[in-house]
Amino acid sequence: MPEIVLSAAPAHLRHGSTIGQPLTRRDGILKVSGGARFAADNHPPGMLYAVLAVSSIARGRVALLDVAAAKAHPGVVEIMTSANKPPLALDPDAKTNPFMRRLELLQNDRVRYANQPIAVVIAETLEAATEGAALLSPRYEEEAPRARLDAAESFVPPAVGVGQPSETEIGDVEAGLARSSRRIEATYETPTQFHNPMEPHAIVAAWDGDTLTVDTPSQGLAMAQARIAGLFGIPAENILIRSPFLGGGFGCKGLFTGPQVLGIMAARLVGRPVKLVLRREQMFGPVGHRAPTRQTLRLATSADGALLALSHHTRTASSTFDDFFEPASDVSHTLYASPAIRTSYEAVRLDTGTPTFMRAPGEASGSIALESAIDEMAEACGMDPLAFRLRNYAELEPISGKPFSSKALRACYAEGAERFGWQARPLKPREMCDASGLLVGWGVGTATFPALMFQGQARAVIRKDGTGIVETGAEDMGQGAWTALAQIAADGLGLSLEQMEFRSGSSDLPDAGIAGGSAHTATAGMAIAGAGAEAIAKLAALATGDERSALFGAGNAGVIARGGRLFRRDDESRSESYADILNRAGLAEIEGRGSSAADPVAQANYAMHAHGAVFAEVKVDPELGQIRVTRLVGAFAAGRIINPRLVRSQYYGGMIWGVSFALHEHGAFDSRSGRPMNPNLGEYHVPVNADIPSIEAILVAEEDRHVNALGIKGVGEIAITGTAGAVANAVWHATGRRIRRFPITLERLTEPLPR
Amino acid sequence: MNRFDYVRPATFAEAIAAASEPGAAYLAGGTNLLDLMKGGVVRPGRLVDVSRLPGLGAIEWLADGGVRIGALVRNADLAHDPEFARRFPAVAEALLSGASAQLRNMATVGGNLLQRTRCAYFYDVAGACNKRQPGAGCEARGGETRNAAVLGWSEHCIATHPSDFCVALVALDAVVEIAGKRGERAVPLEGFHRLPGETPEQESVLEPGELIIAVRLPAEAASFSRHVRYLKIRDRTSFAFAVASAAAALRIEQGAIVAARIALGGVAPKPWRARLAERTLIGVGPDRPHFDRAAAAALADARPSGDNAFKIELAHRIVARALALAAAGTPARLPALPASPFAPVAGVLHA
């Protein structure tokens, strides 16, 4: 284990549980002082630097690489190409489960997208490797790339997202549409987006015979370990992956990527440790993106504004060689009550890298379209958009008819609207102006995200000195797993944070599942709680069965674990410390194991989602078109809150991504070459501080008895949804212009002036 | 990155001699040059680091009321110099509207003048670019052209000059002081950058080895200080290049404009002075119809170079708005969001 010294928790704010307390990040001081060691900070002795050479064409084949010129460059040690790459045990194009990407590992000379790795240059210095890569001067046989959503024939994908059906219908949508005089039909477009975590994919790989040590950021350690094991034909136990800190992931560090494998192959080829770090522009291709969508929504209501039909059709794209279809329509399954709902998909194949999970995959892109359409429908009904949403509030999950495990969305609407001052909103657009003459608009959007759970495991130990250890291979992408999971661990063992050590971020620990789907706290947390409970149960069995113990005979009354002692539940004056129990039993330690998984019975009977309501104010300069989001208020209900400070910052982050979705993010491609044209953070815009002058997140109380025993839903992705639509709706309210192509840029808002 | 020599000359003469060799480049703050080198966009064989050359770091007030700004003065230091900001508020505003605080702390006056275009195809070394490789062709044409020029471009290059600082400077008749093998010379900034024509790779009048040593603003430039603004439209509120921008300066006496200066940014291959437009304002009142007429004159020769016709209309509006802002009076304090339409100035839209 690398030395990771977390900050001591502050003196307890209150007695009792650690869960629920707003602790600051325990890795915070390490991060701000440079003490947190990220993957690329590792420099094992003898390490070489590897740099990818990537394709500048999007489709065709590599005809020639000037390997001799690159190799002759001083400092260059080796060039890895398809000719000399180490053998693999598995075809990189094999796909045995949906959580697996087909990879470009120099298997042949084909180029399937721009920025695809075509060789790896390994050198004594980063500079030499970089120049070596330039000296390869590739020649290509180029074919015309397909770069736009219209560039190919569409087909109906067999499934979208992860195995979700590409067509779903309840009721009769066409009949509903035909029956109503109030209908809208609108088409919305969302662009290609790139995850762009601050930390690029990086790997430091060191082989020792057939064992491998890897430092690399990963949102799923066990999955990564299995992927490497399969590709190199070695047992998973031979592979140690350390990933204590991720500089952001957003989905692109979920499935193991080609460049990471190439780093391991390079180390094998040269027989020395190798470090490979992607350049920012190389993040625009081989590590996934959010696919563009074109979504057509058709809605109809009765005369009093009740939805009669909702149809959500998405055209999206995957790569030519692998499948990931952004499940944008599915958000319409769960949000608004309608007797008839239909979701459907078509897709094209483009010469791009394969898209993947990105910050609320499907929910974010689908939500901005659905929330815009709901607003358009409210307008057509002459209704306030919030009133319209309440009119169509779903008491049961519309697509399944199941009750919700919990749903405090009404409270979210009410508390958010109150805080924002929504009731003062004029119904018509373009009625509000500030003192400088800027147009002001208010918009609302509903946030939603499923409460998922994966499988995870954890181990808890109580030692004879009364302290504890909890271990699970969780991943902290910055969201605060080091802190929140430790809080759960402390409560599970009945110890304070100071009395226990929390170990995480490494593949030799129990598999904590993936940090994705906003499910990590629930998944890892339930495993941790289970491990703690088992350790405590074993301890209790020792004590209650031992006549020398103050707890002897507690039997059915049971015990409570708190502050390092067990107490008789029916008589708290009788207690004993963990240390005393273990020492008397002559045990050095006692161990508990826990595992977690979604409860199939609860899943069969309940729909499980987190919800929220986001209110946005924008200002628009009517002549110049420049837009600014001047106020954001979000109210979210997501079950049990483990750490309100961390949760609030997740909501802030999500809301900012929502602004980013509505107004900024856009991966530009040249349609002739298929190359990304803004592959850097100077031109691929995300909001800066000046774009977010005021942001508030309200934590709405919600108790959920069904999602899991801890009552935890996810908070990581939900706030993107709702926010993006709220911003778009506010732009309409400010200007009277409904922009259906995202991001909304200023030239779409500048209006012709009478002159 | 290619291998290169690195020299750190002690005198102008040494610097000029070292930089006169083919393939040599001056290095100042490095915020532009090093990025370009890392991307393989430029591959100098020798870097002549002038960042420690003595005598280039001062802001000197001249006897006649003008100012001489050493080429190594940092963008941030210049903008935050109280006397400079008082006399040339729009220049300070333009500087502070550019890049980020970190970049402005590093970037120098000379480097800002000579920063290269942000044309995406210039950066994309796999594509053809006449600036990178004379005669190779221009891949920007017919491509993603939202950011391309609408004034002064040629068939050979449609890129814009990205500087904010230069726009305010050129409006105020700044002069560039240059040292070279044959001694020193001074060139008005308006004539310093070249239009692309058939040789887009030649971006300025500098001869090989010539070094910018200072930028001068004449005393007259300060006479506009009560009515001078820089306005910049961008895709986010801060830390973005201009989609289009304008500097406007007025001298108003007894309700009539007696002198006017207008320049545009983000729309042309060089900081674009609009002299014809200025003339339309002499003798008229500072009101919107006149500003619109001036704006129309400034854009009279504009034509789209691709999918960017919106910029012509946008630039028109920015010029008119910048004039209205200037007429309304320079704010007593620099706005917290420099050059932004969101800097609150009551009543301006209706001026």
Ligand SMILES: Cc1cc2nc3c(=O)[nH]c(=O)nc-3n(C[C@H](O)[C@H](O)[C@H](O)COP(=O)(O)OP(=O)(O)OC[C@H]3O[C@@H](n4cnc5c(N)ncnc54)[C@H](O)[C@@H]3O)c2cc1C
């Ligand atoms: C992310 C990003 C955003 C930016 N945003 C903006 C913006 O919004 N607005 C804006 O105006 N600018 C912006 N900039 C550009 C920034 O202003 C320039 O990079 C900076 O001014 C260059 O100055 P420097 O001293 O670092 O120049 P260097 O990088 O050192 O040099 C730039 C060029 O000038 C030459 N040079 C430097 N000094 C001299 C001299 N004395 N004599 C002769 N030649 C010389 C060099 O050889 C080189 O060709 C941005 C830059 C970045 C990286």
Ligand code: SF4
């Ligand atoms: S516009 Fe100019 S800089 Fe851009 S590709 Fe063409 S020649 Fe090069």
